[in-house]
Amino acid sequence: MSQYQLYAVGAVLLFCIGLQGIIVCRHLLKKVMAANIMGGGAFLFLISIARRNTIETADPVPHAMVLTGIVIALSASVLALALTRQIHKTTGHTTLEDPTNNRVEK
Amino acid sequence: MTWESAMPTLIVGTSLLTGLLIFFLEEKRQRLRSTLNLLGAGLKLVFVGIIIVGTLQGREYEFRFPLVLGFDFLLRVDMLSLLFVTLSGVLWFVTTIYAIGYLEGSEHRSRFFGFFSICVAASTGIALAGNLITFFIFYEFLTLSTYPLVVHRGTEESLRAGRTYLWYTITGGTVLFVGVAWLNVLVGDVDFSHAGSLASVAPYYHTELIAIFVLLIAGLGVKAALVPLHGWLPVAMVAPAPVSALLHAVAVVKAGAFGIVRVVYDVFGVSFANSLGVLTPLAILASITIIYGSLRAMTQDDLKKRLAYSTISQVSYITLGVALFGITGTIGSLVHLVHQGIMKITLFFCAGNVAETLGLHRISEMNGIGRRMPVTMGAFTVAALGMIGLPPIAGFISKWYLALGGLEAGKPWVVVVLLVSSLLNAAYFLPILHAAWFKKPSQSWSPRTGKLETSAMLLVPPVITAGFSLAAGLFAASNGSPLALARQIAELLYYSSP
Amino acid sequence: MSWVEWAFDGVLLLGVVGLAFGVLVVRDLYHSVILFIAFGLLLALGWVRLGAADIALAEAAIGAGLTGVLLLDALHAMRVRGGGRVT
């Protein structure tokens, strides 16, 4: 087992925890954080595989991908937080309830 | 695009365009709408006349347009389509006059006449379709354009009827679709003109072909109202009278029957179909339908409902003739396509007249109505007697050929079916005639408003079509009669499918 | 690689996973957010270990820092509006 494999295993763990979090946690902020953890797992995985060839320099491609990914993750988080705040503002809820009780926009 | 190739599109286009134009007319523009309607109908008759002359001179009209890989949109004029297109052209003209009179002063006329025209465009397309796929396209198009007509009144009852109608026809269309696609996979896009090419299919695939045949007939059988696929027809009679007239005489029911003719003769080829062994079951099914429809008709008190069940029975004559595998039976079947049309349209016109003028729907209320509406009931009588099969009215000619066809094909039971059906026809038509002419009126009629028993627009069409029914039988042996045409077509069909 | 490095990587990963788990398990949201920021920083440390120092910097700044701040802000806003603890 090499170092990158160790980190890869950790990445997968993080990914699963994040997934579990999004699904199970009810509070929206927690869901947001879980999504970030999930993303963190994915990124960690990418960075770890950049070292898969165990030569001196890391593969730059996964690094570039992660960098892009981080920006995207941030945007998603910002959007999610904005929506969360808006939901709280309009309904007072902090969870994704009432899946059936849809009212049409007016 | 040459003149010859434009002709079929023009014929379909006249009614389509008329329909579209009418949609966008304001409700008030009554005169313009009537003019447009009659103009469209008249123009179409002219075009039909042109292609009749042209075809007789040996010209070929064909319009081909590749749609997707593997199938063409093909309109083509052959003798069979000529027969059907003439029927629909003429009857459309008459029905348009009738409909204008019938809907005087009612709501949503633009919508009605728009769909009305489109419906005819669809049935013209069915007539002119040159291959199975084009046929299917128009077949479905017909379903769609008739639905608004069936629900036109907008009452709960008519909506329910429309729903039932749709369930049946769309299901039928889907089944037909599977059959058409399957056939296309197996042999590709075969034009109607290459009838009998399926005969060269390797015997290995014959089971598949039988399955395809069953699918096609089941799909078409819904519109042709073969038992047990007929349930929509008696329900759909809530539609306004001109619609029922059109549905039962030209458009929907006929489309199914015409499709069966096409499938048996122009897709499978009758000898091949016979060798597959699918014709006898079809004949039996048609016979059951004939008897069943008549039996049910007897118990109906609502005039239009009785006529609807009668249609179920009568249309299956066409199927029966097709399935007989004999040239005489084919003649009978083809000629009945026309004869049933003109007679049934007369009956519905008359039923509509009675309903519209006096507000009567039930036969039990129609005692002595012949005294109040002699012309209408006269036309009704001619058509009804024709339906029973009394010479010299058109219906007799069909029955004559069908029965002889049955004997020719070695199926003597067909004669029994026809005779029983004639008896039953008499059993449900004659009481109406008796009530109308010989019973004492059980109520006093609303007095005539004008010189005529009802408005001229309502009176002229049934008289014309009743005249047709009489003439078609009386002059059956002369040139240019439906019978002569049917005979010619039957010979062609048999010639082309060895 | 020496066993020290192995041990360090192992502990680091355990910490990251543990923090991630903690973020989701802790009841108090505030604690949760704090744990999340710590998680981000520790994760960045791991990336440094994998030879991606520049990316790690970005993660520390964006993933842990900016996102953390935004979370805290949102939490605050919700507490103020909601009038108390939000769990």
Place this chain on the structure above:
Amino acid sequence: MIIWLVLLPFAGGVLAFALARWGRVIGLLTTAGTFAVGLIFSAQIWQNGPQRYLVGGWSVPLGINFFADGLSAVMLLITGGIGTIISLYSISYFAPTARKGEWSENDTFWPLWLFLVGGLNALFLSADVFNVYVTLEVVTLAAIGLAALAGNAAALTASLRYLFAALIGSMAYLMGVALLYASYGLLDFQALQQVVQTDAPTVLALSLMTVGLLLKTALFPLHFWLPPAHSTAPAPVSAALSGLVVKGSFYITLRLWFETFYGQIHFSAGQLLGALGTAAILWGSFQAVRQKRLKLLIAYSTVGQIGYLFLLFPIITATTSRDVVAAWAWSGGLFQAISHALAKTSMFLSAGVLLKAVGTDEIKSMRGIAGHLPLTTFALALAGISLIGLPPSGGFVAKWLMMKAIIGSGQWWWIPVVTLGGLLTAGYVFLMLRYTFLPQEANHPFKPVSPVMQGTAFALAVGAVVIGFRAKELITLLNIGMGFPEVPVLENPGL
């Protein structure tokens, strides 16, 4: 040329953000311009075949690599065409900004909308699995922003739900990408095709990516987020979501399965997707029949219609060479995507018209609209016809090809699926249309609706029907670069 397809909308988006007052003008011009470029570009592909383009001149794998074949061209055309019409519609739909400094839907809509279009275009042009991820994220985030535009609780909740679902999907996809890269060190769809093998990591990668994409495409049973999101958004947004956005992730699935992994996928996996498609068709359509509100009905209809797209998977995966049957399935499936895009967009736009006219989108409120909104009624009817697959319409051509593929492949068990789905579709379409024939309720005055809105919805519906007539060209275009038989005129087995 190719770069403008992406640059133009993004630039337009930025501009619209900066100059909010001119948003509508910029929006319309940009989408129309993009469409024009797309047309020219498609013509080039039509003539010269697939094209490759390196952005900024960097080579693979670091540089952004654009690739376009017939499939991309068609998707670009659809996006451009429908996008332009949605823009036209939106101009009338969103009230112009009232006063300076005041927020309005109009301000937010245009930049996001242009980003969405740009993202989609970029997605269809991307040549590698990672760029596709990035563009898909752009699309998703813009879409969610748009979906939340209505600002009410329901819309917000639905959008957030959509966001979380999308995030799960993206992350799963990203993990798959990482796995692939770990194995092969390649990201390009076509380059990967040369080297992929079905070893465990690859299989895991493909599974993760596929399921992630299915979640974003809202294939049953992962459709949970779609109906609320699509039904609560403003009408033009719903239209774009249902018509265009779901096709983005579907597009990637196609690329993966039939370009990169073609020939490597086991028969049963295709059957699984087909089965999910079946379930989607039946369930979605059935739910649609039961809806009382028009937009929900249309949204569930999308769930059902998406199922049809997945019927092409079992058939093409069963083939080992790109033979006629595969070509039928391919053309059929994509034609379904195209005609669904047109029809569904039209339906949502019509629903918007109705909403403006009546103030509610309850199906019951459609009583008597035939007289007041004839164009809209027609639009709904025509779009419905295409959805049902009745001839002559795009939907019919799609079903026709699909049915031929099903029969030709011998997988007859899909036949009842297609037929039953058609019937259920007919069920909800006519359930909706029958109300237009009912007399209007007396106390329900209709508000006037801009003719542009009615006209655009109608135009799209007409488009959904008319493409049935010009199917040949579209299918030829679709097949460019995919290696299917050019003109699949069959050797009929029977003859």
Place this chain on the structure above:
Amino acid sequence: MIWLSVILLPWLIALLMQERTYRVSRFLAPLAPLPALAFAIFGDSNASASVDWLILGVHVGFGAVGQVFLFFTALLWSLATLFAFDYMRKDERPWRFHFFFLLTMSGNFGLILAQDIITFYTCFALMTFAAYGLVIHDRTNEALRAGRIYLITALFGETLLLGGMFLVASQSPSLLLADMQEAIAEAVHRDLMMFLIFAGFGVKAGVLLLHFWLPLAHPVAPVPASAVLSGCMIKAGLLGWMQLLPLGHGSFPQWSTFLVVAGFSAAFLAVIAGLAQKSPKTNLAYSSISQMGMMTVALGIGLATPEAWPPILVVLLIYTVNHALAKGALFLGVGVAGATGQSRWRQRLCLGGLMIAALAIAGAPWTGGAIAKHALKNAANLAPEDWYPALTWLLPLASMATTLLLTRFLILTWQQMKSSEKTSHPAPALWISWLILLVAVLGSVTFAIGRYAIELERSTATLRSIWDSVWPVLLGVALLIALQRVLRKRKLWPIPAGDIVVLLEKAFHSLRQIGRALPVPGPSYWQINIVASVQRLAESETKQDITNRVESLLKNWTAAGVGLVVLILLLVLLL
């Protein structure tokens, strides 16, 4: 076209029979049968014509027997029309009567002229259905019942006939009757064809078991209509047999036997039923059945061998002419009897006339009936061997039975005439037409002898033959007077008019009761229900139903997550 005028003129005049135009058109009615009459008298017996474009090709001509048939038919129709001119004067809707009367006439003429099966059937059907209007003209309950039974029976007959026609036409080289007759003789299914034709026309000709409509319909129709119904139209059935059965084309001993038995049964049983009747017209109707039975016997003999047919044809022609005219005279006489009022001499004149006609039917010497019976007896030796002895004593017995029945009729009419209180009214056309008819009845003897002198000379001249025809008549009269005396005014035996129809009606009624009691909805009921329940399922409003629950479950995050993971695993497994 001249041929067609025979058929079309009554049609044209019929169309003028409207309430508004009746004042004029009633004067036209007597003109309608004149072309036919002229044609029958002056026409060339070999003439024929064809119109190819009409229906399926119309062929008309006299054929072998047509001219004779046309003659007596036209004559009787002419006189009946004339009779009706006065008789219908007091009717409420005489135009309606005339309308159907003329249509029936047209059909009757047409079927005689028809030489092809389609034309024949067309005219036959026209006659049948138009006569319905005559039967129910009075609109009384009896008339309506009679009409209903008439129509049902007629339809039944037409259907059988049509079936026979189909069978024959499929075997025949053309639709010409002559060709078809030959075709039947050689056909494989000959017996079936012959049965269908026999039964089909048998309804019209009043064959036993198919006869029951006759005693109901003939009496209820107005007198002129009854006259032609019994005189001419009943003969249309006979004509049909003569035209289509393979007479002279082979020997059919079984059929021969069958017809002879059926004929005699009808001849005797009808008398028994007829004696029980109180109404003179019903009485006459039964007499018609009986007489048609005799003609059936003759026909049966004709079927025995090919050689038997030519002499039998002569017998039949004489028989037919005689019966047609005499029966017409009897029916019209009933109408005249109603118009005599209390004038004694008119009553006597009427009775005298009726007696002449009755004697002609009974076959008293120097009447057509006698000649016919002689000829039949002569022809009887052509019957199969075993039958000859039986025929020699059955024929006089039948003659006696006829006399019995007709004497009863005379008594009934006389009683009616006596008891009627009505004063006479001037009805010249009534009397004139009736008297002319009586003259014709007597004249028909001359006609018959003149036409067929060679064959008949020997048989009629002898004293022995005269005695042969006298004794049955005398015996019959005596027997009835004896019966009458014995039983006085009591009914002879309780047989209702129409005899077996009463049983049939009861059977039909109970069948209907059973049918109504069975609550069996038709299949379409189920179909609609299936559609409706599918629709109901789709539109059901309940929130609690299972599909809703499933959909909310799918929306649950946990479920979605599980689904996601399961899908990934499945794909991994399957890929």
